[in-house]
Amino acid sequence: MKRPAPSTVRWLILAALLVFWELFPRTGIIPELFLPALSKVVVVLARDWHEYASELAVTLYEVFFAMLIACGCGILAGALVGGIALLRNLLLPVFSSLYAVPIVILYPIFTAWFGIGSQSKIIFAGVYGFFPVMLSTAAGIRTIDEQLLLAARSMGATVPQQIMRVIIPASIPTVLTGLRLGGALTIIGVVVSEMLTSSAGIGYLVTRYRTILDSPHVFGAIVMILLLSIMFDVLARAVERRTAVWQTAGRKQREVEEPIGRAAPAPV
Amino acid sequence: MKPNLTVVHEAPARPAIEVAGLNHTYAGREGDVPALSDISLTVSAGRFVVLVGPSGCGKTSLLMMMAGLRHQTSGKLDVQGQPMAAPDPDRVGVVFQEASLFPWLSALDNIAFPLALRGTPKAEQHARSTEMLNLVGLTGFGARYPHELSGGMKQRVSIARGLVQDPPVLLMDEPFAALDEQTRMTMGHELLRIWSQTSKTVVFVTHSLTEAVYLADEVLVMSARPGRIIDRITVNLPRPRTYEMMGTETFAKLRDRIWQQIRKGE
Amino acid sequence: MTRFQIIAIRLLLLALVLAAWETLPRNNIVNPMLLPPLTDVLKTLIQIVQRAQVQEAILVTAAEVIVAFIIAVPLGALIGVLIAEYEYAGQIFKPLLFYVFSVPKSIFLPMFILIMGIGFQQKVAYAAFSTLFVVIMSATAAVESVKADHVLVARSYGATRMQILTRVYVPSMMPILLETLRISMIFNFTGVMIAEMYASRTGIGHLIANWGENFQLPQLFAGVILLAAVAITFNEAVRFLENRVSAWRT
Numbered sequence: 001m002k003r004p005a006p007s008t009v010r011w012l013i014l015a016a017l018l019v020f021w022e023l024f025p026r027t028g029i030i031p032e033l034f035l036p037a038l039s040k041v042v043v044v045l046a047r048d049w050h051e052y053a054s055e056l057a058v059t060l061y062e063v064f065f066a067m068l069i070a071c072g073c074g075i076l077a078g079a080l081v082g083g084i085a086l087l088r089n090l091l092l093p094v095f096s097s098l099y100a101v102p103i104v105i106l107y108p109i110f111t112a113w114f115g116i117g118s119q120s121k122i123i124f125a126g127v128y129g130f131f132p133v134m135l136s137t138a139a140g141i142r143t144i145d146e147q148l149l150l151a152a153r154s155m156g157a158t159v160p161q162q163i164m165r166v167i168i169p170a171s172i173p174t175v176l177t178g179l180r181l182g183g184a185l186t187i188i189g190v191v192v193s194e195m196l197t198s199s200a201g202i203g204y205l206v207t208r209y210r211t212i213l214d215s216p217h218v219f220g221a222i223v224m225i226l227l228l229s230i231m232f233d234v235l236a237r238a239v240e241r242r243t244a245v246w247q248t249a250g251r252k253q254r255e256v257e258e259p260i261g262r263a264a265p266a267p268v
Numbered sequence: 269m270k271p272n273l274t275v276v277h278e279a280p281a282r283p284a285i286e287v288a289g290l291n292h293t294y295a296g297r298e299g300d301v302p303a304l305s306d307i308s309l310t311v312s313a314g315r316f317v318v319l320v321g322p323s324g325c326g327k328t329s330l331l332m333m334m335a336g337l338r339h340q341t342s343g344k345l346d347v348q349g350q351p352m353a354a355p356d357p358d359r360v361g362v363v364f365q366e367a368s369l370f371p372w373l374s375a376l377d378n379i380a381f382p383l384a385l386r387g388t389p390k391a392e393q394h395a396r397s398t399e400m401l402n403l404v405g406l407t408g409f410g411a412r413y414p415h416e417l418s419g420g421m422k423q424r425v426s427i428a429r430g431l432v433q434d435p436p437v438l439l440m441d442e443p444f445a446a447l448d449e450q451t452r453m454t455m456g457h458e459l460l461r462i463w464s465q466t467s468k469t470v471v472f473v474t475h476s477l478t479e480a481v482y483l484a485d486e487v488l489v490m491s492a493r494p495g496r497i498i499d500r501i502t503v504n505l506p507r508p509r510t511y512e513m514m515g516t517e518t519f520a521k522l523r524d525r526i527w528q529q530i531r532k533g534e
Numbered sequence: 535m536t537r538f539q540i541i542a543i544r545l546l547l548l549a550l551v552l553a554a555w556e557t558l559p560r561n562n563i564v565n566p567m568l569l570p571p572l573t574d575v576l577k578t579l580i581q582i583v584q585r586a587q588v589q590e591a592i593l594v595t596a597a598e599v600i601v602a603f604i605i606a607v608p609l610g611a612l613i614g615v616l617i618a619e620y621e622y623a624g625q626i627f628k629p630l631l632f633y634v635f636s637v638p639k640s641i642f643l644p645m646f647i648l649i650m651g652i653g654f655q656q657k658v659a660y661a662a663f664s665t666l667f668v669v670i671m672s673a674t675a676a677v678e679s680v681k682a683d684h685v686l687v688a689r690s691y692g693a694t695r696m697q698i699l700t701r702v703y704v705p706s707m708m709p710i711l712l713e714t715l716r717i718s719m720i721f722n723f724t725g726v727m728i729a730e731m732y733a734s735r736t737g738i739g740h741l742i743a744n745w746g747e748n749f750q751l752p753q754l755f756a757g758v759i760l761l762a763a764v765a766i767t768f769n770e771a772v773r774f775l776e777n778r779v780s781a782w783r784t
Binding site for chain 3: 003006007009010013033034035089090094097098099100101102103104105106107108109111112113184187188191192195196197203206207210213215218221222225226229230232233
Binding site: 145150151152155156165169170 | 335336337354355356357362364366368370371372381382384385386429
């Protein structure tokens with residue numbers, strides 16, 4: 001018997017999960033408190049669409065600005081620290097040690113400083129995303145093949161031309177990875193901080209409805225967050241794939257110290 | 269008409285490359301390292317000269333100096349009668365071991381790159397690079413990207429790029445080293461064809477003695493570091509060169525001589 | 535730049551940061567209510583670690599971290615190895631794992647709370663859950679990193695499966711395994727912290743959240759420094775081991 005394609009199996013698994021999600025709570029195998037039936041969740045989402053949408057808007061607003069911080073600073077810092085040997089030797093180990101600290105413990109400090117509104121979440125999620133993006137960019141910058149720069153120089157390229165025509169195009173795959181990572185992490189950071197202390201946002205909905213034991217609403221919010229992160233990931237990976245061939249993976253590509261955290265960004 | 273077959277009596281034109289009393293040291297971890305010692309050589313216009321020598325003898329460094337990518341500590345190095353203060357694609361085209369094509373540009377755009385740097389009008393870029401594409405035997409592959417090309421094809425693009433500004437001198441640093449043997453032989457043959465159609469001066473660095481004898485008018489043998497020129501061997505095999513020549517006694521004797529000299533110089 | 539110079543400059547930078555932390559609040563350039571001077575924080579730190587409540591909290595957190603780790607790592611390693619060994623399973627599950635990563639696992643925290651309440655078990659379960667996936671991925675990567683060539687050589691000399699396991703796989707994977715431990719601990723620690731901060735009555739995370747809510751900044755900063763110190767120490771210790779074992783790694 002020929003094996004079905006892996007992607008088919010995946011879809012089957014997902015379909016099965018959805019079916020179980022509907023049946024198990026209905027038949028009482030799992031109490032509805034723990035896991036409300038899928039149909040109930042969908043109904044709740046449809047009915048209270050307005051509430052979910054407006055909280056989602058808050059979350060997206062926060063994610064956007066947090067991304068600006070995390071990706072803007074992260075990519076820039078990563079390019080500098082990764083590209084300039086002096087900075088790299090000096091600072092990179094320091095940054096990767098700091099990565100070991102659970103950033104989430106800083107969140108109470110941010111709420112003390114900035115209150116429980118959007119500002120503290122933006123800053124927290126920005127910081128949360130900063131380190132992995134910086135580390136990833138620093139690693140990626142070093143994969144730019146030096147030979148390309150030598151070739152450009154041999155053709156008489158001036159320094160501005162080398163930057164514009166070689167370094168920048170060659171960096172695009174790394175930058176895109178940084179954007180994907182930063183986006184994923186800031187979504188996570190915003191959701192976590194909204195869950196912890198907040199008065200708005202999708203994460204806040206999760207907490208609010210949990211405390212009144214309204215499981216369908218809790219799961220409605222969970223589903224929204226799942227959809228948000230998965231859609232972002234799919235989109236980002238699609239964009240990244242188009243430029244994957246630009247990765248100058250020459251024979252001389254150096255073994256760069258990549259934290260496993262490059263593929264697995266966030267401890268959350 | 270190939271310049272090599274012209275009579276010896278003709279007054280030599282200005283040499284394409286002139287090196288006199290060149291020395292080079294670089295700063296190593298434990299003090300200065302002498303890399304090249306008292307190098308003097310002349311490459312006449314239109315000649316195919318090959319540099320061989322043990323690893324680390326400085327042949328690549330010397331080539332880099334001819335390309336204007338590195339500067340010698342002392343001594344004279346002139347290309348077309350002028351020193352190489354900086355890379356000058358009007359005088360010198362360079363082909364590296366790693367084809368170093370830009371992965372985000374198509375083959376044609378890669379070839380046109382030096383022209384784009386100069387701000388050459390698009391139409392002329394297209395015309396020149398297509399011409400070069402055809403010259404290296406890649407007609408129809410202009411729209412392909414480097415990741416879609418084989419090793420040999422990439423090197424052809426690299427050669428086309430080196431020639432696109434029609435420099436009188438072409439420098440090649442072990443361009444076929446990364447290719448398998450069969451492709452190497454084909455590429456060597458192709459290179460000679462291209463060379464015969466364009467009458468450039470070529471300085472070619474290689475580790476392969478067979479390649480050296482097959483391609484060269486003259487083989488310069490370098491010693492181990494600090495590199496000196498210890499022998500000049502003229503290859504009198506007729507042109508165009510054929511694969512069959514590789515089996516002749518003359519060929520073997522030339523190879524042997526080169527090998528002996530390299531061993532003496534180590 | 536010699537090693538000595540590099541370390542010297544780093545210490546200098548650290549000293550500057552610490553000096554700023556002390557002088558800026560003391561001289562009211564920065565509001566000392568928001569950023570207590572460093573010496574105050576350190577004094578508070580010494581005070582709080584002597585308090586029974588805090589010591590209990592530390593023990594609770596430590597216990598949660600250790601137990602979650604002991605659950606997640608072997609389980610994740612097993613699954614990861616299976617995925618690496620059975621290519622078909624790998625093809626099915628690896629893309630799923632990648633998506634799992636971009637999802638905030640903290641959104642499942644309410645589920646754990648609904649099912650298990652807010653006690654020790656729930657926090658351990660949640661932390662193990664959030665650590666599990668990175669262990670799986672790392673284990674898979676570790677197994678795949680063993681060069682097929684080496685295995686082939688061993689087999690051609692007649693090595694048994696057990697010998698191949700112990701003499702090729704284990705030494706090959708050692709650097710990655712250590713890195714896995716290090717990264718898993720980061721995830722694990724973070725998971726425990728989130729669970730404690732979110733809904734808990736015990737543990738350091740809960741204390742920190744509390745201090746934050748009650749605007750007790752010196753205690754809050756003290757707690758953060760303590761946690762950061764522990765996290766970094768563990769991280770560097772494992773990294774030290776990693777470096778010793780991976781000198782041969784190309």
